[in-house]
Amino acid sequence: MKKLMSIISMLLLALTATTLVSCDDDSDIAMTLEGTWQGDMKVSTDYNYNGQHYHYQALSSEICFVQDPYTYSSGTGYWIDYYQNSPWRNNQVANHIQWTVSNGVINVYFVEEGTSVQIRDYRLYRGRFEGTIYYGNQTVDFSLVQVSSPNWNSYTDWGYDYYDDYYGGYAKKNVAGTRAKDDSTAKPVRHFGKVE
Structure with a gap:
């Protein structure tokens, strides 16, 4: 019985250590993710206006991740898809x-x-930030380049360095959503990858 309790104790200790490592990995990923990234997310948008259907392919995307200093593995930010000759102000869909x-x-x-x-x-x-986006039944591979960071020294192979200046250097934008140039209330519908 004593040997069984010892084995159970060891298993619980191993499970606890695995759980703690997982949390540390998530916060390390979040730290490395923080900053502004640009590239092609292969985003397109459908838009219906006055009975007409329009389809636009984004030229590029910009994503800013700002880490929450209290939860470590989460945060806020913005995502902007840039278009050409679109009906949206500044040719962008922002969230x-x-x-x-x-x-x-x-x-x-x-x-x-x-x-x-x-x-x-x-x-x-x-x-570099490369991977796969999953959006419902849509999937697409993407590749982004980091254009700003709170601490450039943190971004080499998972960024285990700590911050020198937490809020310095990354792009700050006031993103208030998307409105069409004609002030219509129709909203764009986002797609990732090739739309058939």
Whole structure:
């Protein structure tokens, strides 16, 4: 009986250690993720106006992740998709985002749209962010480059360094959603990958 209790105690200790390592990994990923990233997310948008259907392909996307200093593996930010000759002001579709890293999966919630995506199978390394977006039944591979960071020294192969200046250096924008140039209330419908 004493040997059985010893084995159970060891298993519980191992399970606790595994759980703690997982939390540390999530906060390390969040720290490395923090900053502004740009590139092609292969986003397109459908838009209906006055009975006409329009389809636009984004030229590029910009995503800013700002880490919450109190929860470590979550935060806020913005996501902007840039278009050409679109009906939206400044040719962009913009959303505030809330994000979390849970068991290595990055969950992104678009505040204005009320929708979510998951980022899985990704790599964060030397200023690159590559992976796969999961949006309902749509999946697409992406590749982004980091253009700003609170601490450039933190971003080499998972960024185990600590911050020198937590809020310095990253792009700050006031993103208030998307409105068409003609002030219509129609909202764009986002797609990832090729739309058939």
